[in-house]
Amino acid sequence: MTTNDILSYPHILAQLSAEMTSFTQGRVQIGEDTNLLGDLQLDSLQVMNLLLRVEDRFDLSIPVSILPDVRTVKDLALQIEILTRDG
Amino acid sequence: MGLFDKFQALAAARRELEVLGIDPFGVEIERMVSPTEGIIHGRRTILAGTNNYLGLTFNAECIAAAHRALDADGTGTTGSRMANGSYSGHRRLEKELATYYGMRDAIVFSTGYQANLGVLAGLTGQNDVVLLDADCHASIYDGCRLAGPEVIRFRHNNADDLAKRMRRLGARAADALIVVEGIYSMLGDRAPLAEIVDVKRQLGGYLLVDEAHSLGVLGERGQGLAEEQGVLADTDFIVGTFSKSLGGAGGFCVSNHAALDHLRYSSRPYIFTASPSPATIASTRQALRILADGHDLRARLRANFEHLHAGLTSMGYTLGASPSPVVAVVLGDKIEALQFWNGLLQRGVYVNLMLPPATPNGVSLIRCSVSAAHTPEQIDAVCAAFADFRASAGVVAA
Numbered sequence: 254m255t256t257n258d259i260l261s262y263p264h265i266l267a268q269l270s271a272e273m274t275s276f277t278q279g280r281v282q283i284g285e286d287t288n289l290l291g292d293l294q295l296d297s298l299q300v301m302n303l304l305l306r307v308e309d310r311f312d313l314s315i316p317v318s319i320l321p322d323v324r325t326v327k328d329l330a331l332q333i334e335i336l337t338r339d340g
Numbered sequence: 341m342g343l344f345d346k347f348q349a350l351a352a353a354r355r356e357l358e359v360l361g362i363d364p365f366g367v368e369i370e371r372m373v374s375p376t377e378g379i380i381h382g383r384r385t386i387l388a389g390t391n392n393y394l395g396l397t398f399n400a401e402c403i404a405a406a407h408r409a410l411d412a413d414g415t416g417t418t419g420s421r422m423a424n425g426s427y428s429g430h431r432r433l434e435k436e437l438a439t440y441y442g443m444r445d446a447i448v449f450s451t452g453y454q455a456n457l458g459v460l461a462g463l464t465g466q467n468d469v470v471l472l473d474a475d476c477h478a479s480i481y482d483g484c485r486l487a488g489p490e491v492i493r494f495r496h497n498n499a500d501d502l503a504k505r506m507r508r509l510g511a512r513a514a515d516a517l518i519v520v521e522g523i524y525s526m527l528g529d530r531a532p533l534a535e536i537v538d539v540k541r542q543l544g545g546y547l548l549v550d551e552a553h554s555l556g557v558l559g560e561r562g563q564g565l566a567e568e569q570g571v572l573a574d575t576d577f578i579v580g581t582f583s584k585s586l587g588g589a590g591g592f593c594v595s596n597h598a599a600l601d602h603l604r605y606s607s608r609p610y611i612f613t614a615s616p617s618p619a620t621i622a623s624t625r626q627a628l629r630i631l632a633d634g635h636d637l638r639a640r641l642r643a644n645f646e647h648l649h650a651g652l653t654s655m656g657y658t659l660g661a662s663p664s665p666v667v668a669v670v671l672g673d674k675i676e677a678l679q680f681w682n683g684l685l686q687r688g689v690y691v692n693l694m695l696p697p698a699t700p701n702g703v704s705l706i707r708c709s710v711s712a713a714h715t716p717e718q719i720d721a722v723c724a725a726f727a728d729f730r731a732s733a734g735v736v737a738a
Contacts, residue, residue, distance in 0.1 A: 296697040298697040298701075298702060301474065301493065302701075305495060314505050314509075315492075317481075317484075317491040317493060
């Protein structure tokens with residue numbers, strides 16, 4: 254997958270859910286409203302490591318500066334949609 | 341949400357430590373005995389957690405230089421260099437640092453933290469891209485936050501991951517700033533600097549190396565990892581601190597780029613802070629001369645950290661990296677690490693405790709920093725304290 258591919262929101266959400274399920278070893282049911290810090294039971298460093306894997310899956314780089322606006326899976330999916338569209 | 345509500349989690353963590361009766365983050369060294377010994381809780385304690393790599397804090401020549409400056413120029417500068425003027429020592433130290441590195445110019449900052457803050461905040465802006473090693477120090481992240489560039493992390497010590505992210509930038513890679521550290525403070529591991537320079541040669545960009553923990557330690561002349569790896573000419577900016585190998589307080593940046601001088605007018609952490617005191621500058625200038633010629637100090641430091649690394653390895657401990665002045669023992673559980681740290685202190689050895697999320701990969705660390713001033717007997721005593729605590733606690737090596 255490259256950033257030139259047009260990705261739909263549902264597709265991004267499905268890919269994100271798969272990555273997060275793998276990262277958390279299936280401990281948490283992933284949905285749009287899942288909170289990255291609270292619900293995934295990850296500390297801030299683990300979230301950053303999860304994001305490195307998400308970046309590889311979508312072949313893009315997520316700027317650290319957008320992270321304060323990302324609380325839920327939906328927030329992250331929307332940011333990835335923007336990054337793939339603008340990338 | 342009230343003003344103080346944000347502290348609830350912090351307060352709970354503090355209460356947890358109080359219940360355990362362990363306070364690793366509030367240690368008071370009641371009196372210094374030497375560069376490697378102090379009085380803690382009324383007892384003589386080996387200091388193996390001070391970053392005093394060359395042991396220069398009690399060097400007679402440095403102390404004499406500080407005394408002379410104190411008598412001649414007073415206790416403080418009482419203001420910033422831009423608003424209140426530089427002392428001749430500030431500028432002399434900058435010239436000596438530039439000469440030492442064979443670079444065009446240097447800027448001195450009031451602390452090592454402010455050096456990273458000042459360089460990154462002054463050098464970058466909202467339209468720039470900074471690529472950081474994921475394990476970079478907080479001062480590097482904070483400098484970026486102050487300036488607001490696009491910050492992209494790459495996997496720790498992974499030049500291929502850096503290259504992948506550089507390629508994603510396309511034409512923007514040519515002006516991106518890559519930031520790595522010579523020796524990483526938590527585990528004591530080194531950057532693969534030659535590989536990172538190869539990425540820069542292929543894809544462009546500028547390279548900043550923070551040599552805070554490698555200045556005085558690595559390289560024939562102690563210039564750090566860039567010297568050791570033979571890539572000084574490919575390094576655009578070197579940042580360092582006076583508070584470790586140089587035994588003082590303050591920080592610096594050296595560079596061949598003429599634009600470095602513009603930081604004096606664009607970097608808020610440089611402009612809006614008091615300049616280093618005359619005594620600090622004088623002792624640092626003397627320490628820099630000793631450091632540059634300090635082959636014997638580096639040899640003693642190497643012998644000491646190899647001694648400690650071998651001793652702990654032979655006991656079966658998992659260590660964070662190959663031998664370096666930072667010897668980190670990897671432990672899993674936070675409570676185990678707290679008890680371990682306290683057990684060492686009770687046996688007369690002070691080390692650092694590092695807990696998640698400040699540590700890589702969520703591990704807990706007992707972090708030792710070794711000094712050239714440690715005697716072989718002190719290193720033996722540190723090893724003995726590790727062995728004795730493990731024996732008394734019945735702990736199986738990690």
